[in-house]
Amino acid sequence: MLGVFDSGLGGLTALCELRRLRPDLDILYFGDTARVPYGTRSRETIIRYAREALGFLVSRGTDAILVACGTVSSVALPHLAPAFPVPLIGVVEPAALLAYHTSKNRTIGIIATEATVESRAFETALHRLGRVTTRSLACPLFVSLAENGFTSPGDPVAREAVRHYLPPLGKSGIDTLILGCTHFPLLAPQISAALPGVRLIGAGEAAAAAMVATNPQVGHGNLEVFVSDAPARFEKEAERLLGAPLPTKVQKYAL
Amino acid sequence: MLGVFDSGLGGLTALCELRRLRPDLDILYFGDTARVPYGTRSRETIIRYAREALGFLVSRGTDAILVACGTVSSVALPHLAPAFPVPLIGVVEPAALLAYHTSKNRTIGIIATEATVESRAFETALHRLGRVTTRSLACPLFVSLAENGFTSPGDPVAREAVRHYLPPLGKSGIDTLILGCTHFPLLAPQISAALPGVRLIGAGEAAAAAMVATNPQVGHGNLEVFVSDAPARFEKEAERLLGAPLPTKVQKYAL
Numbered sequence: 297m298l299g300v301f302d303s304g305l306g307g308l309t310a311l312c313e314l315r316r317l318r319p320d321l322d323i324l325y326f327g328d329t330a331r332v333p334y335g336t337r338s339r340e341t342i343i344r345y346a347r348e349a350l351g352f353l354v355s356r357g358t359d360a361i362l363v364a365c366g367t368v369s370s371v372a373l374p375h376l377a378p379a380f381p382v383p384l385i386g387v388v389e390p391a392a393l394l395a396y397h398t399s400k401n402r403t404i405g406i407i408a409t410e411a412t413v414e415s416r417a418f419e420t421a422l423h424r425l426g427r428v429t430t431r432s433l434a435c436p437l438f439v440s441l442a443e444n445g446f447t448s449p450g451d452p453v454a455r456e457a458v459r460h461y462l463p464p465l466g467k468s469g470i471d472t473l474i475l476g477c478t479h480f481p482l483l484a485p486q487i488s489a490a491l492p493g494v495r496l497i498g499a500g501e502a503a504a505a506a507m508v509a510t511n512p513q514v515g516h517g518n519l520e521v522f523v524s525d526a527p528a529r530f531e532k533e534a535e536r537l538l539g540a541p542l543p544t545k546v547q548k549y550a551l
Numbered sequence: 552m553l554g555v556f557d558s559g560l561g562g563l564t565a566l567c568e569l570r571r572l573r574p575d576l577d578i579l580y581f582g583d584t585a586r587v588p589y590g591t592r593s594r595e596t597i598i599r600y601a602r603e604a605l606g607f608l609v610s611r612g613t614d615a616i617l618v619a620c621g622t623v624s625s626v627a628l629p630h631l632a633p634a635f636p637v638p639l640i641g642v643v644e645p646a647a648l649l650a651y652h653t654s655k656n657r658t659i660g661i662i663a664t665e666a667t668v669e670s671r672a673f674e675t676a677l678h679r680l681g682r683v684t685t686r687s688l689a690c691p692l693f694v695s696l697a698e699n700g701f702t703s704p705g706d707p708v709a710r711e712a713v714r715h716y717l718p719p720l721g722k723s724g725i726d727t728l729i730l731g732c733t734h735f736p737l738l739a740p741q742i743s744a745a746l747p748g749v750r751l752i753g754a755g756e757a758a759a760a761a762m763v764a765t766n767p768q769v770g771h772g773n774l775e776v777f778v779s780d781a782p783a784r785f786e787k788e789a790e791r792l793l794g795a796p797l798p799t800k801v802q803k804y805a806l
Contacts, residue, residue, distance in 0.1 A: 330596050331586055336698075338781045341585050341805070437708070440695030443591075452711040453692070460701075460708055526593045550596070 297322040298513065299358035299382075301349055304332035304443055305533055306478030307364030310387075310500030312538065314362070315519070317508045322515030326353055330525035330550065333439045334367040335409020335477065342411060346372040348551045352522070354381055362507050363387065364500045366477040367409045370417035387499035390506035391474050392421035395497045396428065399472040405465050405494070406432040407487075408476030409439065418476055431468045435461040435480070442479035445536055449485035458483070458490045466491060475499055482537060522549045552577040553768065554613030554637075556604055559587035559698055560788055561733030562619030565642075565755030567793065569617070570774070572763045577770030581608055585780035585806065588694045589622045590664020590732065597666060601627040603806045607777070609636055617762050618642065619755045621732040622664045625672035642754035645761035646729050647676035650752045651683065654727040660720050660749070661687040662742075663731030664694065673731050686723045690716045690735070697734035700791055704740035713738070713745045721746060730754055737792060777804045 300311050304327050311325055328334075328349045334342050346368045353361050360383045363369050369386030377384045395404050406418040413434040422428045437457050446453045465473065471494060475481055478500035488496060519542075523530045527546040535541045555566050559582050566580055583589075583604045589597050601623045608616050615638045618624045624641030632639045650659050661673040668689040677683045692712050701708045720728065726749060730736055733755035743751060774797075778785045782801040790796045 330592060336781070336784065337585060338784075341780045437695060437699050437701065440692060440699070444692050444695070446692065446715075453708060453715055456707040456711045525596045526591070529591065529593075 297324055297358050297515065298507070298511070299353035299361035300325045300364050301353060301361055301368070302365040302478055303328050303334040303367065304479070305530070305537060306439070306442065307500060308534055308537060309478050309481045309498060310362060310364035310504045313501040313504035314508065317505065320515055320517050321513060322518040323520070324353060324356055324358055325519070325521045326549070327523045327530060328551065329523040329530055332443065333409070334365065335411050335439060336436060337411065339371050339411065342367060343372045343375050347376060350376065350380070350384070352549060352551065358382060359513065360385065360507070360511060362503055364478050364503060366412045366499050370408070370412040370415040370476070385503060385507050387478065387503040388417045388421050391476065391497055391499035391502040392418055392425060394502045395472045395474050396422060396425045398495050398497060399428070401469065401471050402427060403429045403468070403470045405468060405470035405473040406430065406476045407435045407461070407465070407473065407480060408432070410434040410436055412476050418474055431465060431470060433461060433465060438483055439477060439479045442482040443533070445533065447482045447537065451486070454483055454486045458486045462487070462490045470494060472497060519544050521546045524549060524551050552579055552613050552770065553762070553766070554608035554616035555580045555619050556608060556616055556623070557620040557733055558583050558589040558622065559734070560785070560792060561694070561697065562755060563789055563792060564733050564736045564753060565617060565619035565759045568756040568759035569763065572760065575770055575772050576768060577773040578775070579608060579611055579613055580774070580776045581804070582778040582785060583806065584778040584785055587698065588664070589620065590666050590691060590694060592666065594626050594666065597622060598627045598630050602631060605631065605635070605639070607804060607806065613637060614768065615640065615766060617758055619733050619758060621667050621754050625663070625667040625670040625731070640758060640762050642731070642733065642758040643672045643676050646731065646752055646754035646757040647673055647680060649757045650727045650729050651677060651680045653750050653752060654683070656724070656726050657682060658684045658723070658725045660723060660725035660728040661685060661731045662690045662716070662720070662728065662735060663687065665689040665691050667731050673729055686720060686725060688716060688720060693738055694732060694734045697737040698788070700788065702737045702792065706741070709738055709741045713741045717742070717745045725749060727752060774799050776801045779804060779806050
């Protein structure tokens with residue numbers, strides 16, 4: 297069974313991609329809704345929260361975990377993965393690889409949470425692949441916009457938030473932009489409109505594809521979804537985001 | 552020594568009012584920045600978080616605590632206050648009292664977090680005072696806007712968020728509006744612009760005034776500020792919000 301972990305809703309974008317590519321996989325999703333958002337916390341706290349949440353997924357018998365959270369992938373995985381009992385697949389390397397091969401001019405942008413941008417994890421992964429120019433930018437409000445439903449393509453609040461954050465990227469010459477937080481694909485139409493001609497790479501989707509490519513498991517298409525708080529609220533928000541109800545009841549596991 | 556508690560930055564609006572009214576008081580502030588925001592969590596989780604945070608303030612020797620958080624005041628205080636070792640002063644009753652006496656047409660609005668609105672705490676307090684018509688509305692994104700610095704009077708993101716949430720109040724005939732979350736006074740200019748002629752009552756300021764009126768303590772004007780995560784970030788955000796640096800270094804106490 298595969299685990300999928302996010303601080304909240306964002307990882308659903310990766311979960312959907314996983315299930316689209318491999319509907320037969322057995323998946324256990326965990327969202328830490330009692331402590332979302334992670335991206336404004338300190339490194340120490342992000343590592344502590346991630347260790348607890350990943351520990352729950354291991355305790356339920358997952359064989360590998362997709363860390364579908366840009367903040368945890370960037371800040372906590374380098375610390376936790378080496379000694380962890382099961383493989384942890386983060387979003388950083390898969391997204392960097394896909395962006396590197398997508399970009400024609402080797403000028404790549406990254407938008408993410410504050411903690412992710414400060415970690416420079418995406419830049420480090422990109423520079424390891426070859427000569428690239430990078431430009432990264434923290435867009436912390438995007439997480440709240442996604443978590444609170446400001447995601448319709450014409451939403452004026454999201455439009456103004458995009459106008460607030462993205463102008464420096466518009467002038468930077470990037471042809472590819474990594475959405476380094478798994479909440480951000482929910483704002484993709486708005487982001488695209490502000491950056492015409494720029495290819496967007498969703499970190500969660502890239503990681504889901506990488507996980508499928510490297511994981512030979514087969515299953516029966518079972519899905520279980522747990523959150524650390526307010527499962528009814530999560531069901532409602534997930535339905536709004538996905539355009540359809542989750543195919544399973546959301547259960548609570550308090551950390 | 553008085554304790555002041557909030558989930559994050561919002562309680563600073565009450566702290567400032569306390570210090571303006573009584574610069575001699577000794578105050579210990581605690582912001583639970585490792586777990587902010589509270590307003591989208593379940594009742595059970597809000598009570599647990601509040602009990603832990605208030606326990607810290609008691610352990611440091613506070614004689615009374617101003618709960619400068621609308622969500623905790625509404626959801627957790629009725630549960631925690633009766634058996635608590637020191638008096639807990641919440642924002643609900645002081646704000647309701649002030650609004651009741653401010654309103655001429657006895658038609659009063661409340662904006663707050665989801666958890667506060669669901670609790671109906673402000674309505675209950677208002678109806679206990681006399682015949683009033685109330686109208687309440689959850690504005691969850693306002694917390695994130697305040698926490699992420701979208702607070703300048705002309706900010707276009709805040710303007711659109713105000714336009715998104717407030718129209719139902721504009722048509723409701725209210726002449727007084729309780730800002731039932733202590734983050735919301737940071738958006739007061741935007742809220743006022745959307746609701747001309749409506750008097751705004753900041754719940755934190757009302758509670759600070761009530762606390763001063765009922766508390767005979769004297770002190771030396773000492774101030775200590777603790778947060779559960781990322782003290783440097785808190786110092787930076789507090790300076791931006793208050794227009795001046797906090798007069799003391801922010802310290803960390805992880806719950």
